[in-house]
Amino acid sequence: xxxxxxxxxxxxxPRYPQLGTGPVPVSTAVDPAFFELERERxxxxxxxxxxxxxxxxxxxxxYFVRYLEAQGASILVVRGDDGKLRAxxxxxxxxxxxxxxxxxxxxxxxxxxxxGWTFDTRGRxxxxxxxxxxxxxxxxxxGLPAVHxxxxxxxxxxxxxxxxAQTLELAMxxxxxxxKPFPFEQMVLAGRYRYAVNANWKVxxxxxxxxxxxxxxxxxxxxxxxSPEDPYLAVQRIKLQENGNQSVSVHLAPHELSPAEKLAFxxxxxxxxxxxxxxxxxxxxxxxxxxxxxxxxxxFPYSRINVGAGWYYVDAFWPVAxxxxxxxxxxxxxxPQRASEMISQEYSKIVLRDLSREDLATNEATHxxxxxxxxxxxxxxxxxxxxxxxxxxxxxxxxxxxxx
Ligand code: FES
Ligand SMILES: [Fe+2]
Numbered sequence: 001x002x003x004x005x006x007x008x009x010x011x012x013x014p015r016y017p018q019l020g021t022g023p024v025p026v027s028t029a030v031d032p033a034f035f036e037l038e039r040e041r042x043x044x045x046x047x048x049x050x051x052x053x054x055x056x057x058x059x060x061x062x063y064f065v066r067y068l069e070a071q072g073a074s075i076l077v078v079r080g081d082d083g084k085l086r087a088x089x090x091x092x093x094x095x096x097x098x099x100x101x102x103x104x105x106x107x108x109x110x111x112x113x114x115x116g117w118t119f120d121t122r123g124r125x126x127x128x129x130x131x132x133x134x135x136x137x138x139x140x141x142x143g144l145p146a147v148h149x150x151x152x153x154x155x156x157x158x159x160x161x162x163x164x165a166q167t168l169e170l171a172m173x174x175x176x177x178x179x180k181p182f183p184f185e186q187m188v189l190a191g192r193y194r195y196a197v198n199a200n201w202k203v204x205x206x207x208x209x210x211x212x213x214x215x216x217x218x219x220x221x222x223x224x225x226x227s228p229e230d231p232y233l234a235v236q237r238i239k240l241q242e243n244g245n246q247s248v249s250v251h252l253a254p255h256e257l258s259p260a261e262k263l264a265f266x267x268x269x270x271x272x273x274x275x276x277x278x279x280x281x282x283x284x285x286x287x288x289x290x291x292x293x294x295x296x297x298x299x300f301p302y303s304r305i306n307v308g309a310g311w312y313y314v315d316a317f318w319p320v321a322x323x324x325x326x327x328x329x330x331x332x333x334x335x336p337q338r339a340s341e342m343i344s345q346e347y348s349k350i351v352l353r354d355l356s357r358e359d360l361a362t363n364e365a366t367h368x369x370x371x372x373x374x375x376x377x378x379x380x381x382x383x384x385x386x387x388x389x390x391x392x393x394x395x396x397x398x399x400x401x402x403x404x
Contacts (some may be wrong), residue, residue: 009236012385016240020404023377024391026370028400029200035322037398042301043070043319045164047150047157047171049303051316051330052077054154056104056189057085061121064104065090069326070319071160075147076100076110080122085151087158088123088144099144110144119144153184155305155314172299173243179297182283182307187332191349195327197360199367201302201319202390204327207359207366208296208304208317209386211235211250217362221354224261225272227253227291235383236289244300244393246386249285251275252293264347267340269310269333271348271355277309284309298386300393310334311348323367329356 013021028034048071052064063078074090076099090098092112099110099119109126111118118127123144128137148159150168157168169176197204207213211233215226226233230253237249252274257265264270269277275291284307286292294308303316313331320326331352336342369375380388395402 009234011382012238013382016385016389018404019240019385019388019392020402021382022404023379024388024402025377026375028391028395028398029202030322030367030371032322034398035200035319038301038319038394039070039072041398042394045159045161046301047159047164047168048075049299049305049314049316050075050077050156050158051303051314051328052156053184053189054085054151054156055185059106061106061108062104063100063107063110063121065100065102067102068160068318069321073147073160074098074102075158075160076144077149077156077158078121078123081120082122084122085149085156086123087147087149089147091145092117092119093125093142093144094128153180153182155184171243173245174239174241175245175247175297175299175305178239178247178285179283179295179305179307182281182312184312184332186334187312188335190331190333190345192330193328193353193356195356195360196320197325197327197363198323199325199363200323201317201325202394203367203370204325204360204363205298205302205317205390206387207363209246209248209298209390210384211248212381212383213359213362217358218355221351221358222252222272224256224258225252225254225274225293227255232383237285238386240386240389241300244298244390244397246296246298246300246389247285248296248298248386249289250293250296251289251291253291260347264344267338267344268336269308269348270344271308271311271351273309279309281307281309283307298390301390311345313352323371325363327356327360 057079060079060081065076067074076088076090079085092099094117097112097114099112109118109120116129120126125139125142150157152172214233239247254274274293285295297305305314311333313329315329318326333345392402
């Protein structure tokens with residue numbers, strides 16, 4: 001459990017020569033015009049991970065509404081009376097009012113509160129008030145505007161493009177081999193957090209893409225998981241995919257446990273158990289990394305499905321504006337069988353909350369500094385190659401090439 005991590009992981013840069021090793025310009029993180037380009041070239045055509053699972057909407061009539069700032073659209077997902085999940089623009093086909101409020105609920109249909117038009121759970125226009133005063137209204141063509149919906153291992157994704165450039169299965173690319181066997185369906189939602197951050201989505205996300213910061217940002221919360229032989233938590237495994245997806249494994253070597261941790265570790269899987277995980281988990285890099293803790297799996301551009309031994313969490317860095325992001329995470333554990341297991345899960349919930357708050361703590365100051373123009377570039381270590389990869393992939397999608 002406490003064996004020293006590999007102190008000299010092989011450098012990653014030679015494996016990804018297309019990314020170069022030079023400084024990375026910061027302009028794409030602070031420029032409002034570039035955010036508009038991202039909106040057009042990336043966000044509007046992407047498969048959006050809604051941070052929602054099929055089992056969150058188990059019964060016909062269950063629905064969920066989310067406003068996607070980056071895409072500029074309110075999306076309604078509903079399970080129809082035929083049991084099928086569908087997605088629609090949350091837009092009444094009369095004069096465009098919204099038919100449902102943001103959030104989740106259960107209904108028999110949606111009645112627009114402007115003039116009372118009613119849509120059924122399959123999105124069809126079911127009833128028009130005072131219909132005889134309309135001229136040639138073709139109700140069959142006036143259902144809620146449909147949006148593409150697909151699921152991957154129970155996660156619900158939508159795509160706002162008229163014709164998505166690729167299937168969700170293709171967008172998940174290598175995750176279909178690596179991550180697919182993880183037992184997601186055996187776990188249940190344990191909690192959800194949302195944070196508003198005044199920083200560009202990439203700046204926010206960068207703080208979660210490497211573990212070089214661990215010894216500083218997380219000194220107080222998980223300092224006891226950092227081995228003195230490996231003070232900068234040098235990542236041993238990084239996999240960068242051509243379509244922008246990434247997988248980064250974080251290792252942890254817990255030592256000098258506090259009484260609370262000892263208790264939590266003894267009762268079940270915890271977030272910080274590191275190489276002490278009792279059980280092997282398919283769909284993870286557990287077998288490839290010494291003192292493996294968890295894998296960060298980034299679905300380009302801004303959502304992740306992060307897996308550990310006995311838990312996972314799914315999150316998104318929702319772009320709101322060039323300098324505003326909402327970070328949202330939902331975490332899942334197996335249904336606890338005993339009160340003692342609940343204690344270790346509660347412990348993990350708090351650790352994860354503290355860790356994510358620590359990760360967010362540098363974002364706003366970093367964004368302000370980058371915006372000030374005081375520095376024009378970031379100087380990245382080999383350990384920060386996932387940060388480099390994100391900037392290069394985003395720039396390429398927006399028709400720009402970064403210097404190598
Ligand atoms: S806008 Fe919905 S009924 Fe008029
Ligand atoms: Fe962190």
